[in-house]
Amino acid sequence: MTEVLLYTLGVVAVVLGLAASIALHEVGHMVPAKFFGTKVTQYFVGFGRTLWSTRKGETEYGVKAIPLGGFVKIVGMLPPHPGDDPGQVRQSNTGMFTQLISDARSAEYENVTPEDEPRLFYRLPWWKKAIVMVGGPAVNLVIAFVLFAAVFMTIGASTVSTTVSAVSDCAIPSTEAGRTCTAADPVAPAKQAGLAVGDEITSFNGTPITSWDQLSRAIRANGDAPATIGFERDGTARTVTVNTSVQARTSLDDPEKVEDVGFLGVSPTPGYEREDLGYVVVTMGDMTGRTVTAIGDLPEKMIEVTKAAFGADRGQDTPMSPVGASRVAGEVTSAEGTTWTDRVHFVALLLASINLFIGIFNLIPLLPLDGGHIAGALWEGLRNAIARLRRKPIPGPVDVAKMLPVAYAVGAVLLVMGVILVYVDIVNPVRLT
Template sequence: MTALLTFLGILAFALGIIASVALHEMGHMLPAKAFGMKVTQFFVGFGRTVWSTKRGETEYGFKAIPAGGFVRIIGMLPPAKGADPGKVRKASTGPIQSIAENARNAEYETIDPADNGRLFYQKPWWQKLIVMASGPLVNVAIAFVLFGGLFMLYGAGVAQTTVSTVTDCVIPASQASAERKCTDTDKVSPAKTAGFQVGDKILSFNGTQISSWEQLTPLIRANTDKPATIVVERNGQQKTLKTNTIVNQVPKEAGSDEVVSVGFLGVSPEMKLERQGPAYVVDRMGELTVATVKAIGNFPEKLVGVAKSIVGGERDKNGPMSVVGASRVAGEVAANQSWTVGERLAFGVSLLASLNLFLALFNFIPLLPLDGGHMIGAIWEGVRRGFARLFGRPDPGYVDVAKLLPIAYVMASVITVMGVLLVIADIVNPIRLFNG
């Protein structure tokens, strides 16, 4: 039964990824066709063609390796300066020039004279920007729909003012783990000293009335190692508990690797599912966007830890993982019968939504071959032509993104190496949410 649930979890998540990729590419294709650009191929996956069919001038299909996808829009690269489409120079003057020219040659081998006016590079800069931005924006939309369904229909865990756990001792964040137990050298937690019990409802902290856990947390942290008087409701009666909070290292935010030294009490809140509104979804996605951008910025550093984990090092549970790893985690959660069906479905939806948000933000990076590289090229073209018109100068022409292909090839190689490294790590030393 466990194996079947694991397989079904992996399969469902994989289908979700494939659907996300297909919708991303559709996001490029539909505006391209609407603007009159010639689109010859729409494929999900890479490698050998498994199945395809042609509708009009576009071939649709699936490739053998379900890792990504592509839409072929004719004329992505403009001809060399002074050359006509289809008349690209065959000679090269250097290795970098050769890369650009060879790419142009391959591009224009499939262009017919009748395609003139329908080529990508010939279109206005704003149309090119819309075409390239629409792909990752579709992923943002998918993430919003998934998070919206999750938070507005299923609900989000909201911390209550009722205590669910009382920590026995003080463990710094750098040593915290599921396996770490209290030792004789650890300090007794202030909450334990004060006599907190599970089920206590916190009413006030040092005279401040408490209405939410979000209000309580900064009060505890700001109290450092000073005296604390907490009024709680226990079995219908109010009790006053006294202790001294203690300075401890804790994560700056939930799931964050950054730690801060702040006041620590040693109680955790009871969590309750509450349905949220659209404003919560937007706010939560904003927080996740900031966290994802930071994670992308720290990616090279994190990758060092991933490489070490391949040769026996400890795998960081909060570190990056590949689609293979994410699918494996989805299968692990699907098979975990200690969670309710709702909790397992909610986790899978959240994981797929987070993946779509990551794909969108990663594709917005302004470097080729990512969508952001073409977007920057379109924006720069619009700026140059706008200034030329403003100051009465000659039209500077199209931005030649082919000159950036050497950088694109380096970037593509780096992305490939990172992807392979993560896949190997997810096979050799995968991230496990549960012990065993």
């Protein structure tokens, strides 16, 4: 298959995977909403102009032109103003925010009939509201777990062995990585020692070697000193002694730091090792923590991305839009030497990571994110519990409409972030090494 076709397949796989994730996220809201009896009038994937739609019962299902999200229209998300009839929401012009909230209430109840009133979302008990809003993020987290489990328990987790896959001809500083060897470059120690592709390194300076990480750290710590290397070739144990050289390399513990370390000049053999369910749980837990940290670092990283829009270097750990993620998938799936196992492994884990991010990000307790509605429902439950303990009348539903100014502000910020990410992913994308 040609490189262009493989690139296209990678892009299409991610685009379709994201579309399916968005669609299932909205199903996670719609199913419990319908189960609890609320009226759901629309279910759409995408925003903007409608490309296709069909009506089944009271719900219109369809696809819109901009595939960057989706929505479910659940009638009655905003309660009427206290004392107002749902069908006759009062108008107000006492201030910009007050008018904004009033207009939103009016739009919410434009097509509400008296028969709909018992089915309005705001009338649900707080715990049912929470379930409906948690449904979307929960689906993304389930998708992430299923994908992680499918990959790690069938293909396996990526690993590297101490079997040599390549021997460097010369020693090139990391600052000049990518160029070919010249006559001025020193011969790599591994080349001097006669190490070859297929050799399995078993010991270093008398210490048994069981992993590539252990070997790499031992080489780096050796500096410019003799090294006795034990290895197996064609089933025969051999030993060779050679001086490792010193080269500038990126720190294993701090990717931002370059340090002078010992250098041998061998590369490991990549592969996969199947894992059990416990590994899946631990790995997803670890990635959840990393995702939470990444969300906390998002403002700082967006500053870096914005600078990249004007020509600054862009780090590989900066956030990407769906455009960037699709591009990376195409780059990996079309890379020379990549197998179909590698392609499936990468794309599946990429989609799992994206779903994990979507699920956690949507739990941030700010409107218009799902977490904002969840926070309102939980506050309503807490307020009702306190009222019962104090033998006071149960308060009415929490009025999330009062938070609409915040919702519009957060929505505007997210929109700007999205536009910047898409632009930078086109003009200054993340470069894979």
